[in-house]
Amino acid sequence: MSARGILWGSTALVLLACLVLVLLIVATKVTRTLRDRRTSALVAPHRADLLAVGSGEDEDGTHRDALIAVEGPAREALDDALVDLLAKVRGVPAEELAAVLLAHGAVDRAPHDLKHRSTVRRARAAHLLGLCHVGAALPLVVDALRDPAAEVRVAATRALGLLREPSAAPPLLAAVGADRAVPAGPAGDALEQLGVGIADALRDGLLATSPTTRTVAAYLSGEGTFTRSIDLLRLSLRTDEDPVVRATAAVALGRMGRTADVAVLLEGTQTHQPIELRRACAAALGDLGDPSAVDGLRALLADPDPRIAEIAATSLLRLGPIGRAAVDGAPTNASIESARAVARLQGSLS
Numbered sequence: 001m002s003a004r005g006i007l008w009g010s011t012a013l014v015l016l017a018c019l020v021l022v023l024l025i026v027a028t029k030v031t032r033t034l035r036d037r038r039t040s041a042l043v044a045p046h047r048a049d050l051l052a053v054g055s056g057e058d059e060d061g062t063h064r065d066a067l068i069a070v071e072g073p074a075r076e077a078l079d080d081a082l083v084d085l086l087a088k089v090r091g092v093p094a095e096e097l098a099a100v101l102l103a104h105g106a107v108d109r110a111p112h113d114l115k116h117r118s119t120v121r122r123a124r125a126a127h128l129l130g131l132c133h134v135g136a137a138l139p140l141v142v143d144a145l146r147d148p149a150a151e152v153r154v155a156a157t158r159a160l161g162l163l164r165e166p167s168a169a170p171p172l173l174a175a176v177g178a179d180r181a182v183p184a185g186p187a188g189d190a191l192e193q194l195g196v197g198i199a200d201a202l203r204d205g206l207l208a209t210s211p212t213t214r215t216v217a218a219y220l221s222g223e224g225t226f227t228r229s230i231d232l233l234r235l236s237l238r239t240d241e242d243p244v245v246r247a248t249a250a251v252a253l254g255r256m257g258r259t260a261d262v263a264v265l266l267e268g269t270q271t272h273q274p275i276e277l278r279r280a281c282a283a284a285l286g287d288l289g290d291p292s293a294v295d296g297l298r299a300l301l302a303d304p305d306p307r308i309a310e311i312a313a314t315s316l317l318r319l320g321p322i323g324r325a326a327v328d329g330a331p332t333n334a335s336i337e338s339a340r341a342v343a344r345l346q347g348s349l350s
Helices: 003-054 062-068 073-086 091-103 106-113 119-131 135-146 150-163 166-176 184-193 195-205 211-223 227-239 243-256 261-268 275-288 291-302 306-318 321-328 334-345
Strands: none
Touching (some): 062 091, 073 091, 073 119, 106 119, 106 135, 135 150, 135 166, 166 195, 211 227, 211 243, 227 243, 243 275, 261 275, 261 291, 275 306, 291 306, 291 321
C-alpha cells in the first residue's frame, strides 16, 4: 500500500473514531435527559407532599404517610428526591424524610448498594447512610473510601463526617494519602465534624508517610486548636522534608503556640529556608502575638523579598505599641508603607 493510501486510511479511522465518540456523547446526553424527565414526571404528583414534609408543615403526618404509601416506579424516583431534599434540611423535617426512606426500604438497601456495579448507586448509598445517621454501617462506609470511583470515595468521606464517629479519623487521614486518594478538602471538612475525639489521630497523622496526610493533620491541629499536637508541629516545622507540611505547621503554631515557639518560627524565617516557609513563619509570628518576636521581625523589615518585609511589618503592627515603635524606627520602604496602608484600611492604625 502506498504512503498516500496509508495516510487516507489513518485519516478515515480517526474520523470514524471521532464520529463514534460524538454519537456516544449525544446518546448519553439524550438518555440522561429522558431519564431526568421521566423522574420529574414520576415525582410531580407527590411534590406537594414532599415540600410539606421538607418544610416542616406536616403537623399531623398526613403528607408523610402519603409519601410512604407511594408504590411502583414512582417510589424509586421519589427516593432520589427525598435524598436530595434530606441533604438540605435539619431537625424534625429531616427525621420525617428519613422515616419515609426507612419505610421504603431504601435505608436497608443502601449497605447492599455500596457493592453495586453502578457508580451512581454506590455513591448515593454512601450519601444516604450518612444523611440517615446509620452508625451500624460505619465499617462499610469506611471500606468505601477505597472505592475505584472518586465520586464514591468523596460521598463516603462526607458520609463519615455526618456519622460523627471519631474512630473514622484514622482511615480518613490515611485515605487522603492513599493511591486512590480522597481530596484533602472534603476530608478536612469531615474530620472537623468528628469533634475533639480525633486528637490522637491527628498526632499520628503528623508522623504519616504521606505528606498530604501530614499537611491535613497539621492544618486541622491548628484549626481546631489541638494543643496535644504542639510538640509534633514543632518537629514538623524544623525537620519535615516537605515544604508544604512545614509551612502548614508554622500556621498552626501561630494559632496556638507558646512563647517558646517564637524561636522556632524565627528559625523558619532565615534566608536559607524556602521562601514560602519564610513567609508563613513571618505571618505566624504576628498571629502568635508574643512581644518577644519584635527583634526578629524588625530584622526582616529590610529583607530582600518585599513580601516578607511587608508581612513582617504587618506582624509588628499587630503586636501593639511595641511593634509599631519598631516599624516607626526602621528605615521606611515600599513594603512598610504598604503594611501601614492596609492597617489603616482595617482600622488598626490611625
